[in-house]
Amino acid sequence: MATEIPEGASLLIEQIGTLAVVPPGPIVGAQMRTVPVINDASLLVRDGRIAWFGPTSDAPLDEGAYVLSADGGCVIPGLIDPHTHIPFAGDRSGEFTRRLGGETYLSIMEGGGGINSTSRAVRSASFDELVSENLPRLERMLENGVTRVECKSGYGLRPEDELKQLEVIRALDQQQPIDLEATYLGAHAIPGEFADRVDDYLAEIADPALLTEISGRGLARFCDVFCDRGAFNVDQARLVLTRAAEAGLRPKIHADELAQIGATRLAGEVNAISADHLEQIDDGGITALREAGTVAVVLPGTSFFLGIEHCNARRLIEADLPVALATDYNPGSCMIESLPWIMNIACCQLRMVPSEVLAACTANAAAALDVHQRVGAIKVGFDADLVLLDVPSLESWFYTPGLPRVHAVIKSGQIVYRRPEHAR
């Protein structure tokens, strides 16, 4: 993608009405609620990193800098979506309508639909088809201000197709500006051919040789398990995640979504980087996550889309857990790819305030992917991943959902997106 900044030149963003100075994650409690801001600010980028920021009156002179005006709007760190099921194929709009008619996510899954339905589509799609079907999804996410996305396998459900999905993630990473973080999710569902033979399935997808190949080739950094009623139980999830950790893949868990079966306690036990969903979390689960320093990734788009009870995010924040938000973008339980839309659901339905939501989608989302040492915050030396918004305040962004507010997106110091009326 073309950028107008001459090679070697700095980038000076000026006329920033409000700069949200998000501190590095993980952040908790009052720190989430009170992200500091600087009004009438400027920000200087050099060599792809934040070199200086502060009040415009104090801005250093850099005569050769390329100047970009924020036109009095807000500047925030690039948004991070730490839980998606990209890449996927196929269409489950029929299931959506069946659910509206009263069938449940679980009953559709038990009838051979659900994850297994998408698995059939992913298995029969070629590598190139998977890339071309998923690239536009990422292009639209960039237009929403998202600069880093976690992507999972989990629809191959056999080694060769799980590897195909991970290779597709690698190709997608190279073909567009958003940085992708890959997660291996072989234990997403039991494929039809292994019904009643779960142990045989686990032997295949948690084979140490396969896990070592995935880790060794850098095809994934994380391993996730769907540990819930209708999927894998705690003992099965423990086996997969322990072996994965031995192979160098950091655990993540789909936990406490449909039922409380002890998945968040397991997250603490295996020192998971994140536990995701948490609609049914209990006090023991909260304690386990806090003791392990695990990030709580809340997915309110899923509860909205499925019409199930939301996670009580206020309880998690009040318990001083670092809370992140994500789309969970997938064809079954949340076909919402817009992180700003999810952020608005978090405000209106979970009663998170704008500052908390911003922290959850930047600093804490970075912590859920173990990249909080260099992204997700406004700090000198951090990657210059930034979003310019056409809003006078953060509050007004959340107050007017659905309007296209992203004016420009900067990735590692390059202008990778400008909304057309702002293009020069």
Ligand code: NIG
């Ligand atoms: O996070 N809960 C498990 N996995 C996904 C749904 C995947 C699908 O239905 O295709 C989720 O909600």
Ligand code: FE
């Ligand atoms: Fe998910």
